[in-house]
């Protein structure tokens with residue numbers, strides 16, 4: 001109950017902030033503009049997946065990391081810890097609203113480009129799993145970095161690196177894929193692309209992404225045990 | 229009410245609180261005093277489960293102080309040394325967030341705002357407030373849920389005399405209503421006025437503890453009946469000369 005109330009509070013806090021709304025809407029808007037401009041060029045679906053990934057990475061990392069650092073820097077985190085909220089609940093109440101925003105942004109990227117069609121439901125699972133993983137990456141940055149300045153820089157670096165890598169690996173020799181597929185962003189794009197092209201589920205990639213989810217969740221709890 | 233049993237906190241092998249034991253009775257105002265760096269804030273952080281003792285245990289109301297003890301946090305309130313409020317949010321919003329966490333009604337928010345004369349300012353952003361007004365919000369936030377024990381870390385330091393007086397009267401009021409209070413301060417007059425018993429900390433050790441009047445009496449007798457104040461005792465304990 002307490003968590004639900006806090007999730008509601010955090011969510012309200014997010015959606016009244018114009019800069020944060022900008023982060024959520026930017027991928028939707030950009031995807032439409034760029035895909036329109038690049039019409040006629042092949043690999044249309046891959047491009048769509050890359051934009052969904054963009055929404056996932058941007059919202060997940062850029063909103064979670066700095067948000068948590070601010071809470072820790074201002075020591076309001078300590079004040080929350082002295083209420084019936086526990087560390088785990090504080091993290092959940094920070095991450096869930098951002099995850100909702102991430103899903104909204106991802107779904108909207110699909111809808112503005114493809115409309116609402118039967119492929120959308122099949123993508124929801126991977127959108128959720130991928131979205132969660134990137135929110136968790138943001139949360140870990142938010143828990144480890146001490147200052148807002150450094151935190152924003154590192155969030156941006158991680159975000160850009162994870163995102164840009166997906167435009168690099170397709171043009172490299174095939175054998176390198178077995179290395180790149182370790183990265184969550186590559187997994188997300190590959191799984192989505194296969195789903196959209198009706199090639200079924202890429203279990204190996206889904207498995208690796210699930211492994212990321214488990215490892216990152218463990219890491220968040222470990223940090224909590226050490227620091228809070 | 230509160231019991232510390234052989235509590236030690238070390239940071240990198242340096243004992244900041246060193247094998248300290250004492251108990252605080254229900255309904256009393258306990259003053260934790262000592263020079264800068266003595267370990268007062270560290271002690272309070274351990275009593276509120278923000279820090280885990282390296283050794284020893286702390287009990288509040290029979291419950292072991294631990295991070296996941298939800299019941300404990302329903303019974304304690306904490307006024308932090310620094311004003312850790314949501315700077316960009318209004319006074320009311322700051323209180324509302326915490327009221328929700330304790331399941332406290334809006335009417336109680338109005339009540340504490342009234343107590344601290346915050347009602348007219350409730351929509352102001354915290355970042356625009358002066359130190360004294362931030363401090364009022366900080367205390368209001370800590371008492372929203374009528375805690376059984378209230379911890380106050382230097383609640384009056386750096387405030388004007390009127391605000392100090394408002395805060396002291398409020399502390400007296402809720403203490404009379406049964407709230408146990410743990411307060412740290414550098415103002416010895418404040419201790420003499422408010423506290424029933426005290427613990428003197430010096431370099432991480434508990435140099436002296438007990439009933440305030442008895443401690444003063446004891447030093448008086450040791451100094452052949454000289455008129456001795458708490459500030460004098462502070463100086464003696466910390467190695468200064470009695471002036």
Ligand SMILES: Nc1ncnc2c1ncn2[C@@H]1O[C@H](COP(=O)(O)OP(=O)(O)OP(=O)(O)O)[C@@H](O)[C@H]1O
Pocket residue numbers: 239244262263264265266267268269270271
């Ligand atoms: N996280 C920490 N890591 C290392 N040392 C610390 C940490 N927190 C506090 N200390 C050290 O512990 C000692 C006691 O600090 P504490 O804040 O408890 O003192 P205090 O009695 O509250 O002092 P003040 O009156 O100045 O508020 C200080 O020497 C401080 O440097």
Ligand SMILES: [Mg+2]
Pocket residue numbers: 268269270309381
């Ligand atoms: Mg202190």
